Amino acid sequence: MFQNIGEIALLFWSTIRALPLVWRQRAKVLEEFHEIGNASLLMVAVLSFFLGGVIALQTGPVLAERGLHSAIGGLVGISMAKELAPIMMSILIAGRIGSAFAAEIGSMRVYQEIDALRTMNINIVNYLVMPRLVAITIALPMLVTFAILVGWLGGATVAQVTTQIDVPFESFFENMKNIVGIGEVMHGVFKSWCFAWIIGVVSCHQGLTTRGGPRGIGRSVTKAVVNSIVLIVLFDYVLTRLLLH
Amino acid sequence: MNDNGTTQHGVSVQVRGIRRSYGEQEVLKGIDLEVRPGEIFVIMGASGSGKSVLLRHIIGLEAPDAGEILVNGESVHSSDVASKYRMALVFQSGALLNSLTVGENVGLYLSEHRLKSPDEIRKIVLDKLEVVGLKGTEDKLPTELSGGMRKRAAIARALVIEPELILYDEPTSELDPVSSVVIGDEIYQLNKRIGVTSLVVSHDRDLAFGIADRIAVMHEGEIIALGAPDEVKRSQHPVIRKFIHADFKRQPKA
Ligand SMILES: Nc1ncnc2c1ncn2[C@@H]1O[C@H](COP(=O)(O)OP(=O)(O)OP(=O)(O)O)[C@@H](O)[C@H]1O
Ligand SMILES: [Mg+2]
Numbered sequence: 001m002f003q004n005i006g007e008i009a010l011l012f013w014s015t016i017r018a019l020p021l022v023w024r025q026r027a028k029v030l031e032e033f034h035e036i037g038n039a040s041l042l043m044v045a046v047l048s049f050f051l052g053g054v055i056a057l058q059t060g061p062v063l064a065e066r067g068l069h070s071a072i073g074g075l076v077g078i079s080m081a082k083e084l085a086p087i088m089m090s091i092l093i094a095g096r097i098g099s100a101f102a103a104e105i106g107s108m109r110v111y112q113e114i115d116a117l118r119t120m121n122i123n124i125v126n127y128l129v130m131p132r133l134v135a136i137t138i139a140l141p142m143l144v145t146f147a148i149l150v151g152w153l154g155g156a157t158v159a160q161v162t163t164q165i166d167v168p169f170e171s172f173f174e175n176m177k178n179i180v181g182i183g184e185v186m187h188g189v190f191k192s193w194c195f196a197w198i199i200g201v202v203s204c205h206q207g208l209t210t211r212g213g214p215r216g217i218g219r220s221v222t223k224a225v226v227n228s229i230v231l232i233v234l235f236d237y238v239l240t241r242l243l244l245h
Numbered sequence: 246m247n248d249n250g251t252t253q254h255g256v257s258v259q260v261r262g263i264r265r266s267y268g269e270q271e272v273l274k275g276i277d278l279e280v281r282p283g284e285i286f287v288i289m290g291a292s293g294s295g296k297s298v299l300l301r302h303i304i305g306l307e308a309p310d311a312g313e314i315l316v317n318g319e320s321v322h323s324s325d326v327a328s329k330y331r332m333a334l335v336f337q338s339g340a341l342l343n344s345l346t347v348g349e350n351v352g353l354y355l356s357e358h359r360l361k362s363p364d365e366i367r368k369i370v371l372d373k374l375e376v377v378g379l380k381g382t383e384d385k386l387p388t389e390l391s392g393g394m395r396k397r398a399a400i401a402r403a404l405v406i407e408p409e410l411i412l413y414d415e416p417t418s419e420l421d422p423v424s425s426v427v428i429g430d431e432i433y434q435l436n437k438r439i440g441v442t443s444l445v446v447s448h449d450r451d452l453a454f455g456i457a458d459r460i461a462v463m464h465e466g467e468i469i470a471l472g473a474p475d476e477v478k479r480s481q482h483p484v485i486r487k488f489i490h491a492d493f494k495r496q497p498k499a
Binding site for chain 2: 104107108111112113115116117118119120121122127
């Protein structure tokens with residue numbers, strides 16, 4: 001486990017050092033970027049709409065009962081922006097894209113494609129890891145921004161149509177504006193950017209260290225997703241703590 | 246043979262006392278051999294005798310437990326050997342990149358290292374594919390090819406590198422007799438044309454005795470014979486006699 005952390009840190013570092021070559025690999029970055037968007041945009045939209053909606057549904061009636069209608073918008077807004085969108089979307093992407101990274105690289109490892117690249121003196125980090133990492137660290141923050149907006153929309157819609165809450169659309173956003181600003185959104189987007197690095201590095205590392213046949217690929221995929229999620233949740237606490245001031 | 250006016254010189258390979266174990270199993274039990282610049286050196290041996298593992302060590306993919314491998318006198322594991330000498334391994338399985346087309350695979354070395362313009366690369370790729378008899382497959386995916394076609398594409402990919410050392414892992418094992426001869430011929434011609442040092446692993450006896458300057462026979466992780474094809478043929482070692490003279494025992498019908 002500790003050796004893994006060392007290797008992961010090393011991979012992270014070599015990826016950073018490979019970044020100047022990103023322009024050369026732009027075609028692959030774009031391809032991965034496309035893949036991530038295609039694979040998750042709809043899921044992200046549906047998931048975040050209902051996330052926002054359910055927060056409104058859970059908290060709305062309680063607050064409304066006590067006459068705190070004006071707090072509902074802010075509550076939904078802040079929980080979506082600072083916590084729910086970044087963490088839920090990152091977990092979703094870990095499952096959808098982290099698994100794909102580990103599977104693709106893992107099968108290249110098992111079928112000796114990586115060995116073939118090495119004999120051709122082609123750098124594995126530049127060729128396989130860096131483009132994926134660049135793609136996911138751009139795509140995830142964008143998806144999270146989108147998720148925050150859709151989540152708010154979901155919350156506002158539910159607040160309007162639920163009779164026990166009965167907060168009109170406009171006043172929901174009016175109230176939200178008092179509490180949630182660009183800083184709150186940036187907080188969430190920044191965290192998701194950090195999570196994107198975690199997903200990318202952990203999954204690529206897992207792919208590269210795949211052993212055994214097709215079974216090994218399966219094991220790598222599971223490990224990549226589980227380890228990413230565990231690290232995301234841990235880092236979420238740490239980052240939130242650090243960003244408190 | 247490396248100084249007869251060829252445009253390129255092959256490198257020498259020295260394998261000294263290589264040992265390698267996987268877990269309990271010792272796969273290479275102290276291999277010593279020297280491949281001279283520009284020669285065709287064939288390694289024969291039964292399945293599982295450690296030939297592929299030896300090739301992986303020679304090209305530097307794996308590090309031995311003991312011993313060393315020198316390319317032109319420098320360890321393959323020193324950092325600059327990989328950039329100083331062009332080396333290629335034709336994998337037993339082909340090991341084409343499944344996400345790329347055949348043409349992209351064959352041109353990968355040139356395109357990744359930006360050695361030629363895309364137009365030139367395309368020309369070279371088509372040319373090499375034709376050499377190995379795969380004209381018209383450049384836009385297919387590796388999964389759309391047969392095993393033997395994949396192997397030939399892998400050979401084309403190695404040819405494009407214009408290596409100074411080329412290692413072939415069973416280049417003809419999946420080919421029909423006619424293609425085998427074509428590939429054997431190409432291995433020979435390439436060697437003569439650019440003086441590339443060629444190390445061929447094969448249990449194809451016809452190929453081995455047809456193209457080899459020298460032959461080594463490997464058995465359970467050891468070299469049990471090494472010499473010119475005639476010497477090896479005359480060897481009295483029982484394993485070698487069996488290997489060279491193995492044939493079906495079916496009696497002709499009376
Ligand atoms: N990565 C590995 N881990 C464990 N054992 C291995 C590994 N690679 C090879 N071996 C073992 O080493 C031995 C030699 O394998 P190798 O692939 O070199 O045989 P070979 O001579 O190339 O046979 P063939 O002619 O069938 O290709 C085999 O017994 C194999 O089980
Ligand atoms: Mg083999």
